[in-house]
């Protein structure tokens with residue numbers, strides 16, 4: 001089969017190769033996927049580019065997310081048939097073989113049916129980005145009638161957080177540093193109000209939008225960088241969900257002087273949800289997609305032969321959507 005891989009960490013154009021490899025066979029409880037589209041996420045290019053550590057395995061075929069067709073079933077697998085359209089998650093979490101290949105053999109619990117309306121390219125975005133956005137929006141409880149603030153709403157995760165929050169009946173305030181075009185894109189996802197995080201007084205504008213009450217939930221792409229704002233705008237009994245820490249790795253949270261004296265903080269890591277949370281998250285994503293509630297922002301599609309270029313592109317662009325490789 002055709003596949004992509006790296007054997008040492010480093011810049012994409014230097015370490016990623018594509019070529020022929022033996023196709024895997026499905027073991028017990030595994031599904032063999034004919035991968036049609038493979039999604040690239042920051043964790044994929046951060047692991048590949050991190051020169052401080054060696055590659056996790058002698059040879060890594062990258063990417064956790066993908067979509068394709070069931071090609072064969074291992075012993076004991078029920079619930080799937082050959083030819084089923086499916087999406088997958090966590091393919092390269094703790095394993096050397098991800099989805100950047102024509103075939104991948106995966107534990108069946110990492111494989112879900114792909115909604116009929118969804119293309120393979122769109123399905124390749126369901127894993128890390130949609131699952132993180134979904135889990136972030138749901139972890140602190142029901143949000144119908146509540147107000148959610150999503151900074152970085154042009155991001156792969158942020159864009160889904162906006163849409164899941166709207167689908168669940170919340171009012172969504174978002175922000176972006178990407179200017180007018182980015183604002184328009186976020187309004188197109190259904191956000192009620194979008195601010196410019198570089199030029200607007202976010203604290204004043206968000207408090208004004210909520211009658212000084214504050215927001216019930218923040219879904220933050222950079223909590224260490226934004227906590228100073230977040231603790232001034234979260235309403236009493238509100239919650240902050242953090243999925244990223246781009247600026248600094250340590251969080252400094254005020255113990256007094258916050259707006260909300262009762263505040264919950266959730267630091268989430270999508271690869272390691274409980275099985276119950278995986279179930280609820282995957283089912284919720286498929287339900288939202290079946291309901292037509294999701295738009296998928298595709299920023300680039302590359303052939304598998306250009307895997308190195310795809311990684312390089314994904315690593316050096318932000319806020320423009322998903323980068324997907326067709327296999």
Ligand SMILES: NC(=O)c1ccc[n+]([C@@H]2O[C@H](COP(=O)([O-])OP(=O)(O)OC[C@H]3O[C@@H](n4cnc5c(N)ncnc54)[C@H](OP(=O)(O)O)[C@@H]3O)[C@@H](O)[C@H]2O)c1
Pocket residue numbers: 041042043128129132151152153154155156157158175176177178182197221222225226242243244245246268269270271317318319320321
């Ligand atoms: N914990 C987890 O399980 C998990 C899961 C998925 C991703 N992540 C991490 O989350 C981060 C984002 O991933 P992604 O795929 O969504 O990336 P992405 O598509 O590149 O989006 C990142 C967005 O962050 C925004 N941004 C950057 N700095 C910001 C700041 N200081 N305040 C507010 N917004 C800021 C930008 O939006 P604007 O330019 O529009 O402001 C950009 O669109 C990555 O570091 C990734 O590793 C973690």
